Amino acid sequence: MGDDWNDYADGWDGNSDVRTYATRAFAALDTDTGITGGGWQDKRVLDFGCGTGLLSEKVAPHVKEVVAADTSDRMIAVLQGKALPNVRALHADILNGSGQDAGEGLGGFDLICASSVCGFLPDYKSAVAALAERLNSGGLFVQWDWLASEEGGSGLTEQQVRDALRAAGLGSIRVAHAFTMDAGGQSMPVLMGSGLRAAD
Numbered sequence: 653m654g655d656d657w658n659d660y661a662d663g664w665d666g667n668s669d670v671r672t673y674a675t676r677a678f679a680a681l682d683t684d685t686g687i688t689g690g691g692w693q694d695k696r697v698l699d700f701g702c703g704t705g706l707l708s709e710k711v712a713p714h715v716k717e718v719v720a721a722d723t724s725d726r727m728i729a730v731l732q733g734k735a736l737p738n739v740r741a742l743h744a745d746i747l748n749g750s751g752q753d754a755g756e757g758l759g760g761f762d763l764i765c766a767s768s769v770c771g772f773l774p775d776y777k778s779a780v781a782a783l784a785e786r787l788n789s790g791g792l793f794v795q796w797d798w799l800a801s802e803e804g805g806s807g808l809t810e811q812q813v814r815d816a817l818r819a820a821g822l823g824s825i826r827v828a829h830a831f832t833m834d835a836g837g838q839s840m841p842v843l844m845g846s847g848l849r850a851a852d
């Protein structure tokens with residue numbers, strides 16, 4: 653993958669691998685939270701690094717609102733074109749408070765998801781800490797990333813994720829293999845990390 657996510661925006665939804673990744677991430681989320689069971693209709697969700705909104709599309713029918721934020725304006729343009737009723741697509745870098753509406757309504761989330769985003773961030777640990785502050789008490793942070801066998805490889809190790817979630821002050825931390833993607837004849841494991849913001 654190159655540095656500029658804009659280059660991938662037009663072909664993103666046509667890539668069966670990224671669609672499968674989103675489907676499997678959502679299935680794992682549902683197994684953990686029961687989001688499709690009807691109890692989430694009053695909840696607010698942030699899909700951080702949403703891309704074209706493949707995960708937002710699946711989450712939105714089960715919750716009150718999804719704020720879908722991404723630093724790639726072309727990814728966001730594809731998502732805006734879908735005109736999903738309760739998805740607010742934001743071209744913004746909410747980690748440093750810049751971009752479209754960057755400051756407004758970007759707190760008080762019951763769930764923050766980051767699907768295949770954290771492993772690409774220059775400072776993953778600080779990012780999780782900043783995102784955790786945007787959760788309601790009892791709110792859940794969830795990420796999916798390529799599992800790296802050692803630090804410095806592509807993706808994140810289970811230990812890196814555990815350390816970052818703990819440093820962000822999250823509790824009930826869980827880090828586990830979530831699913832495996834088969835791409836180009838290679839099996840690529842994906843980890844899921846999650847933690848809850850404690851009551852204030």
Ligand SMILES: C[S@@+](CC[C@H](N)C(=O)[O-])C[C@H]1O[C@@H](n2cnc3c(N)ncnc32)[C@H](O)[C@@H]1O
Nearest residue numbers: 657701702703706721722723724727767768769
């Ligand atoms: C591998 S794509 C995943 C997109 C989407 N979550 C999905 O699963 O289809 C990574 C996305 O993270 C976004 N991204 C990278 N750094 C970001 C940041 N600091 N804030 C928000 N989005 C970011 C990129 O623009 C890109 O759309």
